[in-house]
Amino acid sequence: AQTVLAAEVKRYVVEGSRAAELDSCVEPTERMRRMHFEFIKHQRISTVHEGIRGTKYSLAGCVECHISYEEQQPQPIDRPDQFCGACHAYAAVDLNCFDCHASVPNGGGLDAEAQAAHRAAGVEKLVQSGRNGEGH
Amino acid sequence: MAFLTNFYAFLFYFAAFVLVAGLVFKLVQYSATPAPLKIPTTPAPTTRTGVVLRMMREVVLFESLFRGNKWTWIFGWMFHFGLFLVTLRHLRYFMDPVPFPIQLVQPFGIYGGLAMVVGLAGLWVRRFSVDRVKYITSTSDHLILALLILIGCSGLLMKFVFHTDVVEIKSFFLGLYTFDLKPLPGDPLLLLHLFLVASLMIIFPYSKLLHAPGLFFSPTRNQVDNPREQRHIAPWAKKLEQQ
Amino acid sequence: MTDKTDRAENEIDSGRRDFIGVAAGMTAAVVAPGVLLHTVAAAPRSEPVTSDVRWGLLVDTAKCADGCSACVEACNDENGLNLQTPPEGEPDRKWDAQKAVWIRKVKLQDNQTGRVTNLPMMCQHCEHPPCVDVCPTGASFKRADGIVMVDRHLCIGCRYCMMACPYKARSFIHQDTTDQLTSVPRGKGCVESCNLCVHRRDYGEASTACVDACAAEGHHAIVFGDLKDPNSAINQKLKEIPSRQIREDLQLNTGVRYSGV
Amino acid sequence: MAKATFEVPELSEYTEVPAVKPGAMAHSSTFRAKEEFQQDLGFPGELVEDWQTKAIDKMGELLGKYRSLRVYMDACVKCGSCTDKCHYFLGTQDPKNMPVGRQDLMRKVYRRYFTLAGRLFPKLVGAEDFTKEVLDDWYCYYHQCSQCRRCSVFCPYGIDTAEISMAAREIMDSIGVGQKYCNEIIGKVYKIGNNLGLPGPALIDTIEGLEEDVYDETGVKVRYPIDEEGAEILLVTPSADFFAEPHVDGLIGYGKVFHEAGISWTISTYASEAANFGMFIGSYENMRRLAQRIREAAIKLKVKRIVFGECGHAWRVAYSFLNTLAGPWDFLDPKYPVPQHICEFTHGLIQEGKLKFDKSENDDKVLTYHDSCNVARASRMGDTPGGQFEIPRAIIKATCNHFYDMDEDTIRDRTFCCGGGGGLLTDDLMEVRVKGAKPRIDALNNVMQEKGVTHMAAICAICKTQFSKVLPYYGMEMDQVLSLHQLVSNAIVLTPGEDDDEPDGDEDLDNDNETDEAA
């Protein structure tokens, strides 16, 4: 069931995120709206069990691209006014991934992965993220 | 697309009107009809609170049905409880913001949906396999079961196989409140689901689905057993007295 | 909840960490340039891991220094365990028993000779891991390359694996987590343990955080490598010095070996 | 065994649910009321001309007057829970004797004329025109319902087929199709005062004879007063109690209880009938007219309390409707509920310790108890729900040593009807009555086999008559059914009055008739 998103449909891509400047998600947008959770579910299995890090549906990748900034600070993506959070609040779907996953990009090591995803999606790497948590 | 959206918008306005007007009419009719005699099925509670409790047991647990037929009870209760959960889950399409309790029970709606379909299937099988029930079953009974099963199955397929855009659906329905037509996703399953739901709404006030409000008006269940203590007399019967 | 203040604090916190992070990074760059080189060269894995390799560690207790805990700190740092804070109002003693620990420093004394041994203990990456045997959902699993870890999307938090592990290698996360690292997601209600720095494996880095740290301290007490590759550093070392598995009697064929105990 | 023109069902250990056999009882229609009986009650004498329209109009009127009917026509979902609950279905296999089958006879007409779906798509929803065939079906099957309400216990909405068969009978009466048995009897009450048509003098005669019999037997002068003004209690009892066996033994028992209580009482020749067949034909007006007689008698005799004798549906009308139909009862003593059941009265005395029993008098019997349907499911005794089950059992246990209940699923509110209620106690419905009694007799037979039960006590005139008649068909004795107060009568230890010749035993009881108060 593929349909094109009509213009009046409510959008969640947040101002100031990298996604806001691009035309398409890693898949056609209306497909993402319907299927994103399937994609990342498969991704997580192959990552955790098989060690595959380089595919485009990486959760860290989603966060990278969809994160928005306020005064240079990335805003947790599951917050009710942010990309994932807003839509999930609207649809009343529990989003507990970020109980464990970082809700702001902070993984230096994962930049490479993000790059791979971006390459696959045909986008340039625009955001530089700092690695937190070191040096305690 | 625009045609579909307009068609469904109209359909739902119409269905909602029929449902509400029909139900209001029936409720008014029921409450306007007097119950001239005390006919609770005894042993019955002797106080109002007792009656409320009895009614709750009937509505929530289907107590009488439990005593009557265990198999029907199991399937019937599964279906209704499932339906109830599904309804709660569906509320998220119609409210914004979604109240916290609904958010909480929302995921259970999926199990509700499964239970509902299994229950309905059980009830339907019984309509063929038990000769007594077969005898009393009319075409409309089959049709209603079919309708509900189809609604359930199309919903479950959307949930598990052919995902649809929930967010768009929600804005469509929220838009209906303010006569602000938002596009509806064109997924065939969704359109089927919605069409059947509209049909259900339309037939509700004209069919045996009236059992839901009916139960609350059933004198054998909602009367207090206190005829010796309190005189109970209907207006039309009072007129006889004045003759 | 106290969302607002929390977030404010976190911002300050993460700002501070940013700063420290950079500083630490610089120190690391100065101290151990070789380590970083590996990172730069790495590419993320795109093929499933295979059983052609089996990762393992060898601890030479003779080199492990009394009073040193660099490996523990490095692990904490690598995996964000140092971001754990006791829940409000929790007494320290209880927190000590409840906080997550992936690697710990143990100091032993022989009952007969009185000889003191120091060693780090972590998940032994058993070949026949009891934790995997008992896990009801299959969340505990052994990757093809020998790493035993928990798929925390499946883990229900029953803690049976912790019961079963003879090395007490696992920890349960007893409280909410915040500020996780992107590379190491972790959260309340699941079990975790040393995973041989699995993200490093998948990005093709040469060794683990603890090994690097020990080397950086100049002790070189731990060696990391492929147990199946006869030429790997670990195999060379295994040939060189006598070593054994802890609780060899259980025949778990651990991937972590010790010499000198 | 009694001779039968039909096949008497085999008794089985448990009543199994039979397969349906459509039309099995279609041949069994009760006799029509003749013109004269119809007119006594204000109904047309024969089928009126445009009966169809009239019937539909009447139906419309009733739908507007009775919420029960209105809701029950709509609410049934055909769940089937009631299908195996009616004793007539269990005994006859006729699916139109399944409660929902019976309701559907009316429901299909209702759907056709009163619902949108039925008007538009009659086939789809099983709607049908009100044709002569349908009317015949109505007459046949609405007179195979004893209005016992067993179906309503198990229906998830409490749909009470009794309400529907009452309404159907009223509609039929209104177009001139009445039942002979009921309508004739109601006429008798209007004319003579009771169902059996015993005129006042005959009644007085019988009662006097009774008094003598009791004196002869016990040596104690137990009084059976009639039409005594100023008595404390008016006893209203089914007229069968005045002479028929085993009913009359019950009446003897009431008298002994009153005697021991030391409370004055009386029977009225005017209201000499507890039964109210107006209920059976669903006619509020007739039911009211019959009930008013009791009010008039109570006023005339200046009594303070009203007590009803053993009769099932009579107790339903008395307990549930009397206040509505003939109230308010503000001229009676407010200390007592109006009316009281004789069992409540006796039980009260037992609890107060005012009655002495010699249980061994009943040692020749092993008892079980039949909960009469109208008492069990349509009324109450005492002040807690379920008193109607406990009080009679408590009386039996106080008067007998050997008592066993029948199978749990066939007693209390799940009790099976005797098969003769609701105006079916007529010989022209013998087949229905015998077959309909099967579930009850199965259960009785079961306790007879397992516990050695010999007798079954009942507190309903119809039950007692029905069983006396039907038991022989199943190879049992007609005298195996007893009045509850017969047991009381047997076991009670009477206190002799001053003018009795053989004072025996117990002097310690207070004989002062005026001061004693029983509650």
Added chain:
Amino acid sequence: MKRIVYREWRISPQRYWSILGVLAAVIGIGALAFGYMEHQGHWVTGMNNSVVWGMPHVFAVLLIISASGALNIASIGTVFQKPIYKPLGRLSGLLAVAMLMGGLLVLVTDLGRPERLIVAMTTYNFSSIFAWNIFLYTGFMAITIAYLWTMADRQGGPFNRPVGILALVWRLALTTGTGSIFGFIVARQAFDAAILGPMFVAMSFAYGLAVFLLVLMFAFTEEGRPIGPLMFRRLKNLLALFVAIVLYFTLIYHLTNLYVEENAGFESWLLLKGGIYTFLFWVGWVLIGGLAPLGILYHPELSKEPRWIAAACALVIAGGFATMYVVIIGSQAFPIQMFPGQTVLESGFFDGIDGRAAPYWPTIPEVLLGLGGVGVAMLITAVGVRVLQFMPESLADNVVPPCEETLGRAEPESAPA
């Protein structure tokens, strides 16, 4: 033979609803405790990374093995064809289902991520005893319900014995399985013993029967149904037998442990130096749960008094609780021996420095959670006996089927009740 009449529990509504009210309150408090633990995380419990299973597991395991034991009564009736136990079969089945539900609920609510229960029910690791137990438990539930059906429904008669045998086998497997959850843990010395399986079976008989007896006596006295002295004697003898067997297994268990040299450390710790665990072992397990009830049950006079029998049952249950505490928690608290012949001087992780036990002190929420499970079990039982015909109308000696063992002997004191 006389037909046994089963009847719904018909105590007065006030009484019934107040019992339900109390149970609902207990369950409600348990639910609150669950919510609290869930929201806060397990740090609010006493459980930690050394003692990973705490109070909830003590409750849960006790409930589960009692469930299996409770069904024993039904088995004796049908499988071993002792007719005197037949009238008790239904109640025993109900109790088994109820306690199993209660126990499982506690286990589930204690999970770190209970919302993933569905994962546990759809993803299995078949080498895990725990996963097998999920099947064992659901199977037990299904079989017991089928068993109840064969006992209650007329058409079920012919299947009664086959299903009964299946239930018996399944039940033994279940208890053994529960025992094996511990028994297969090579890591912990206390557990690594084959005898744990049969010992659990014996315990389940004793605790299950004790609970059964208490429930039976309570329900019967509440409604004034009679239990004859003969029946009492049979049941209390059975209980005494089971208690004795438990004691016997306890002895064997510790003797074998002492015999195996490497376990000597654990034994001397538990029997002498284990503090609370030593205390609970001697006072709870041995004295309260074993010797004291045996004393009562074999006492010529006391053992005829229902009150004393009830007291003995309560003691057995209390002792069972202590036993579970010792078995489950004691053996976790005892440090794992990783380095034989060495003493741990320092460790970052409670590795038993100088052989010290790991800390554990239960907190209120976990106890309440456990009690909630007991509440659930009792609630199911209470509702069950109220709405369905589980209990015989009377267990007076002249009603229950004669028992072949007492047939020969004259029974003068068993006059009709």
